[in-house]
Amino acid sequence: MEERPATWDLGQKAATGYRGAIKEGKMSREKNISQLSPSEIRNLIRKGKWDKPTPGLAMGFAQANLVILPQRYAFDFLLFCQRNSKPCPLLEVLEPGQYQTRSLAPDADIRTDVPRYNVYRRGKLEAAEKDIRTLWQDNSVTFLLGCSFSFEEALIRAKVPVRHIEENRNVPMYITNIPCKPAGVFHGPMVVSMRPLPPDRVIRAVQITSRFASVHGAPVHIGDPSAIGIKNLGKPDFGDAVTILKGEVPVFWACGVTPQAVVMEAKPDFCITHAPGHMFISDVLNEELATL
Amino acid sequence: MEERPATWDLGQKAATGYRGAIKEGKMSREKNISQLSPSEIRNLIRKGKWDKPTPGLAMGFAQANLVILPQRYAFDFLLFCQRNSKPCPLLEVLEPGQYQTRSLAPDADIRTDVPRYNVYRRGKLEAAEKDIRTLWQDNSVTFLLGCSFSFEEALIRAKVPVRHIEENRNVPMYITNIPCKPAGVFHGPMVVSMRPLPPDRVIRAVQITSRFASVHGAPVHIGDPSAIGIKNLGKPDFGDAVTILKGEVPVFWACGVTPQAVVMEAKPDFCITHAPGHMFISDVLNEELATL
Numbered sequence: 001m002e003e004r005p006a007t008w009d010l011g012q013k014a015a016t017g018y019r020g021a022i023k024e025g026k027m028s029r030e031k032n033i034s035q036l037s038p039s040e041i042r043n044l045i046r047k048g049k050w051d052k053p054t055p056g057l058a059m060g061f062a063q064a065n066l067v068i069l070p071q072r073y074a075f076d077f078l079l080f081c082q083r084n085s086k087p088c089p090l091l092e093v094l095e096p097g098q099y100q101t102r103s104l105a106p107d108a109d110i111r112t113d114v115p116r117y118n119v120y121r122r123g124k125l126e127a128a129e130k131d132i133r134t135l136w137q138d139n140s141v142t143f144l145l146g147c148s149f150s151f152e153e154a155l156i157r158a159k160v161p162v163r164h165i166e167e168n169r170n171v172p173m174y175i176t177n178i179p180c181k182p183a184g185v186f187h188g189p190m191v192v193s194m195r196p197l198p199p200d201r202v203i204r205a206v207q208i209t210s211r212f213a214s215v216h217g218a219p220v221h222i223g224d225p226s227a228i229g230i231k232n233l234g235k236p237d238f239g240d241a242v243t244i245l246k247g248e249v250p251v252f253w254a255c256g257v258t259p260q261a262v263v264m265e266a267k268p269d270f271c272i273t274h275a276p277g278h279m280f281i282s283d284v285l286n287e288e289l290a291t292l
Numbered sequence: 293m294e295e296r297p298a299t300w301d302l303g304q305k306a307a308t309g310y311r312g313a314i315k316e317g318k319m320s321r322e323k324n325i326s327q328l329s330p331s332e333i334r335n336l337i338r339k340g341k342w343d344k345p346t347p348g349l350a351m352g353f354a355q356a357n358l359v360i361l362p363q364r365y366a367f368d369f370l371l372f373c374q375r376n377s378k379p380c381p382l383l384e385v386l387e388p389g390q391y392q393t394r395s396l397a398p399d400a401d402i403r404t405d406v407p408r409y410n411v412y413r414r415g416k417l418e419a420a421e422k423d424i425r426t427l428w429q430d431n432s433v434t435f436l437l438g439c440s441f442s443f444e445e446a447l448i449r450a451k452v453p454v455r456h457i458e459e460n461r462n463v464p465m466y467i468t469n470i471p472c473k474p475a476g477v478f479h480g481p482m483v484v485s486m487r488p489l490p491p492d493r494v495i496r497a498v499q500i501t502s503r504f505a506s507v508h509g510a511p512v513h514i515g516d517p518s519a520i521g522i523k524n525l526g527k528p529d530f531g532d533a534v535t536i537l538k539g540e541v542p543v544f545w546a547c548g549v550t551p552q553a554v555v556m557e558a559k560p561d562f563c564i565t566h567a568p569g570h571m572f573i574s575d576v577l578n579e580e581l582a583t584l
């Protein structure tokens with residue numbers, strides 16, 4: 001458990017650093033992209049004019065994790081998500097062969113509207129693609145899952161600090177000893193993301209994220225990392241370490257890397273996901289996802 | 293839409309009246325059953341010693357709706373529930389052939405522990421059974437869905453009146469003009485239950501039921517029945533009419549009859565459900581189902 005399994009090559013390194021780059025205006029050629037609507041950004045992506053990470057784009061709108069599997073795995077994976085809704089909150093699932101969403105963004109094409117895709121065969125990363133139309137199959141089933149970007153925006157609006165954004169890093173993620181409930185061929189430990197908070201913001205963070213059950217919801221653990229099998233906060237399994245100030249409490253949320261890691265462990269013949277940080281941008285407002 | 297479709301023969305008439313009978317002690321031979329634990333009641337049911345409706349039993353514990361379908365329908369139905377979580381809140385779904393739950397009640401047997409089952413072939417009610425072991429197939433997939441009994445208990449504890457319980461009747465249910473999101477072969481209108489409330493209790497009722505997303509959650513409509521296609525509150529499509537006092541507001545919740553009605557409309561070769569009112573009694577407390 002200490003070492004990240006070799007098959008969990010999610011290619012997430014590429015995502016690091018872009019979040020800040022957008023904010024600092026280093027991507028001046030794409031200036032104003034952060035002002036565009038979800039539909040306008042998807043149009044750029046579709047035309048191959050944007051293949052970079054999506055944090056900071058279309059603020060206010062929900063972004064989604066993507067998993068595409070052959071139909072024979074679809075019931076098991078849907079069941080896995082139903083049983084493990086904190087790490088795997090389903091926003092939308094499409095019928096076999098369908099590549100247009102009904103509710104998240106009806107004019108989008110799932111095969112072209114994600115900036116970068118990872119293609120896996122038997123759990124091994126085979127290629128990164130900007131367009132998967134030639135890989136699409138009649139029995140491909142698309143799963144779109146909620147993403148922590150949605151609740152991070154709500155935290156920031158409530159003046160709860162989000163350290164990795166402040167430090168222009170990728171969020172630190174850790175493999176825990178919390179088992180997911182298995183379903184068919186899918187099983188594995190929960191992966192969590194960590195945000196250090198001043199003690200007086202912890203309760204507010206619980207309240208805010210509890211409203212967003214469809215984007216991971218309330219934390220799964222507060223405090224002692226060793227209680228959930230994390231040995232060293234300075235060495236995350238994915239993403240980057242962040243500064244933890246004196247007196248701050250580490251707060252852990254179920255993370256969307258969990259379903260990807262679980263799928264990779266199951267080694268399906270074929271699977272396509274978004275590349276980490278390169279999300280599907282929906283037309284749904286984060287606030288529309290709130291329960292209360 | 294005015295007439296209830298003939299294929300929606302859910303046999304719910306049998307459920308009417310029992311709720312009150314238990315409270316009034318008319319079932320003296322089974323005296324004290326309302327004091328028994330979920331496990332003890334399931335044991336009685338398994339031995340054939342209780343084949344009556346379950347309202348009022350194991351108060352505090354969640355009861356569940358049951359739908360059993362052959363595996364070839366399972367992905368579509370799971371997808372339908374995911375897309376329509378208010379009428380179809382999944383509590384647990386079992387792998388094909390599995391008849392023991394993992395989380396709701398690990399010692400239960402889904403084939404014997406429900407007091408009465410309805411067996412349908414091609415959407416037609418064929419038989420009522422007390423034990424379905426001889427009907428069980430290796431590819432049977434079990435769906436357990438949340439039930440409004442859970443939130444009614446929370447309403448009563450907060451002094452929000454629940455009229456059909458006060459009047460010892462079955463809750464009134466109506467077919468609306470609100471379409472469910474279709475999934476594969478499953479489609480149809482949402483069925484709602486109605487509880488009339490004094491205006492000063494409506495907001496509290498919204499707050500309380502919002503906490504219970506896994507048992508239908510917040511109302512889907514407040515006020516004018518015609519806005520959701522209901523012509524006459526005095527003539528429910530299922531269940532019994534209840535008294536609406538002067539000034540009271542009808543409040544409508546998504547109803548667990550929806551998935552059953554949708555399954556019947558799809559006319560699967562084979563399907564087993566609980567008989568209305570004869571629910572599966574779980575070991576999970578209603579409070580454990582609350583989001584907040």
